[in-house]
Amino acid sequence: MTKETVKTRPARYxxxxxxxxxxxxxxxxxxxxxxxxVPACPEGVTDRTGITWMRVQKLSNGQSFPDSRTAFIPVMCQQCGDKTPCVSVCPQQAVEVDEASGIVDQMPQRCLGCRYCMVACPYHARYFNWWDPAWPNGMERTLNPDVAPRMRGVVEKCNFCHGRYQEARAKAAVDGAAERAVEYTTACAEACPTGAITFGDLDDPGSEVAQLAKSENAFRLLEKLGTGPKVHYISKRAWVRAAAGSSLAAETREVRHG
Amino acid sequence: MSLGRRDLLKFLGGAAAGAIFTPVPWKLIDDVSIWTQNWSWLPLVPRGEIQSKYTTCTLCSSGCPVRVRCAGAQPVSMWGAAGHRLCPIGLSAHHLPYHPGRLARPMEHTQGGKWQPITLEAAVERISTGLSGCLRQRGSIAIVDGRAGTTASLLYKRFVAQTNAAVYIADETTARNGIDLDRTSTLLSLGVPLQDSWGEPGHVMRLQADGKLTVIHAEARASATASLADTWLPLAPGAETAFVLALAHVILKDGIYDRGRIQKAENFRSFETLIAAFSPERVAAATGLAPDVIGDVARQLAQAGPSVVLAESRPGVDGADELATAVAALNLLIGSEGSEGGILARPEVPVHDSLKDASRVPATTLAAVPDHSVKVLWLDDAEIPWAVLERKLAPEHLVISVSAWPTGAAAHAGLFVPAPLFLESVRDAAAPADSAAAWFRITSPVLPAPPESREGVDLLSQVAEKIGLTPTDSLVDHLHRRAEAIRTAGHGQVVSYADGTATGIAAFSSAEDFWNALANGGAWTQAASAKAPPRLRLPGENSSLEKTMRTATPPPSNPGTAAELPLVVSAYTGPPAASPVLSKLYEESGLKEPPDTAFIHPQTAERAGLKPGARAMVEAGNVKRPVLLEISTLVMPGTLHVSAAPEFHPARPKHSIAGTTAANGRLVRARIWNV
Structure with missing residues (x-):
């Protein structure tokens, strides 16, 4: 083993x-x-049968006009860090938490399609391929060459753009950079027109994502379940925080006071 | 030792039991499941060298810089470039050439109302016959240009100048003026979907988040823009003009305007007299806003400048002209016309000598075209409600649509000629509303266009030759000439999409260099400068605004069982079609309101005896459409809301209620009943 291959502390994206x-x-x-x-799916799919790795949900403050307000919350696999429910129920070991990145990986080659993981996921962030992946005629030419379409009968979900991660990792290796220094971003973060999504290594205290995650207005979904999601949300609006969970500070107080 | 049958059975039984504890059966099950899930017809991903090409998105007037990621020659994804981000439709624009709803062949409407394919030659012949029959009748040909301010627009104008029989219809407001949004402090929006489909994606939100812009949004619905605005004013539908004039009233009364400048404006005294009737107290009932709220907004606009007032543009809609006049007057009053952070005159993009005469041909508004006068209507990507256009048509008419999508007004065309899509053509982008700079940005073809598709102006040139008029060179040739005219003029700079760097135009020594810089991903731009308009003019008491007070009435608090409600059609300013993948995502997430769905406040539904979640019929003017009626607490009580959006599903009925009822104005009282 050479010095260059000494393991560094893994990232936690x-x-x-x-x-x-x-x-x-x-x-x-x-x-x-x-x-x-992600395929187009036949027309008439529902929110349960369609596949949307990242789904933007509408939130309402529950008030009537003119006090009614809308907010939007993108929900995807929350990349649970502790007691990951989908990992514990998978009979095929098709789900695992990658120690090097903290990413919850789904391996379609191992998946039997039992859908236990879908039942176990408290965030409804897993989707089943009810159909063969199909695109309108000719549109298959536009597929991303770095990601294989999944087959019918398996479960899939957000993997923090694993294809991009692997590419960045390979590039870092070629460049001689340590694995710890692998830097990449997800497609959603790259695309967001308003810059609402920040992605990075939560274990790097100097990173923007780590600092934002400590914001007093930060919260995670269903914090009480103790799944330790690595997706954090921020909102200054109290009703948004209340609708989606509660702030980490408030959560901690609740736990402390029993 | 002898082995009997019993031993054999025992061995087999033991082997079967033991096998359960080996991976063999489980692996077999696993492999069988995988084998039965992988078939030859499953798509394979494209292969080829990964490369990036840079171009300009021409799906809307924002003209965003785009990085097209290609595998070989095939685009596989689209991303914003040079610090810009794309909208969802732009991000999936590489899907559009394969959209099942796209028409790639010329079509004509049969007597039975169905599309029937025809050859391009037959289409040209039919258009030529139609045009040559009315070349001597002034105003009998109308060209509606959906991309005003482009080089193609000049070529349309050139045709109009040749014939005298034709009128050029376009809204050139944005082509002439732009909002200096990066320096605006306060923006009052009257129903403009700032967060949805207006301007560069995310522009308003980024300015808001950085604390540079305060947004006040007035709309009769808690839309995304309303919910994210710094202040939302639940303004009653139809009272927009009265509200704007009440703001002017407060500003004049408080004297919080540039007296030295404004009092010299033409009609100032008359405007004062007109405005006197629009006190906040008097318009409070019609607008649904308290007088002190109106006063606060007026003072904020006047004192927390630079401020801009923005109203959605609705060509042909009743009351739209009055609202535009009132908004222009208010912008004048708060000093936004011609000042930094306000509305600036865009510098002119230089034009080649061959089109200079054409550039002086004025555009006409649809309202100025007499009803039942148009014999040949030419639509180029025009998104105008059909009912507005239909009023202008003579009994015997021919409607020609040049577009990729047989949706909206194009669905009613007698003749449809496909246009190449973005990524298939060379054209220039129109000017963006949220920037006052001059721009010249071209898109380069990445994919081949369908052989029978034509740019509208190229088709018209072909027809012109056939009917004895002087044809013109192709749009591509004119774009080259315009680029050279810009280079020769020597103003402005080119911003590279690859790295965002700016290069002065003097650095381009040849026409070819300059063209290549644009075609390979670059935008020529020239900043606008603040310059007070030479002549200030305010509307007087004899203007059409005077009637506003009489027409503005509050929505009924109790609509009664007749369920006759003011109809609010939400604004949408984006491209007409979207990727089928995006349609599916919107449908599954419920993020965008589906077409043919009406929303009503639960109280209103209860009072009117309407059953939500069931089918209903909406009748507005001469349009009757079945809708799904949904309840929503986001909608103002006493109103009926229908959303306008791109035709996400071209396979469905082509003309949703949103498109048709908008024609009759936002204040149409629509009847609705369960069926």
């Missing part, structure tokens, strides 16, 4: 989404679908 900047345009959804070859 994560995301912070500023909901006060999200205008619900859906650019992240289509960027994700294009990057990861």
């Amino acid at each position: 994560g995301m912070v989404i500023d909901l006060d900047r999200c205008n619900g345009c859906g650019a992240c959804m289509i960027a994700c679908a294009v990057e990861n070859n």
